[in-house]
Amino acid sequence: MDISPLRALCSKKNLSVGVLLMAVVVSAFGVSYSAYENRRLHNQLQQELENRNRAQVEWGRLLLEHSTLTSPGRVEQVAVEQLGMEVPKAGDIEMVMQ
Secondary structure (H helix, E strand, C coil), rough: CCCCHHHHHHHHHEEEHHHHHHHHHHHHHHHHHHHHHHHHHHHHHHHHHHHHHHHHHHHHHHHHHHHHHHHHHHHHHHHHHCCCCCCCCCCCCCCCCC
């Protein structure tokens, strides 16, 4: 068995080339992983922005519904129709003094 090719691989000149080659390979994997992580985080950000927009639309709808249900006209209508209340006449109002 001829070991001269093994000696050639272990020479200082080829060793430095091998180390540089390994550095390039490790760097390539790092770039690939970094791109993958960037895409994953970007997709997650887009989902969170979509969730925020949906929540803002829902909040606006709830504010509108709240203002509609608590308007003075609506409160008076519910008081008259469902509770049988009525606005007192001037003669029915009594002032209480201490």
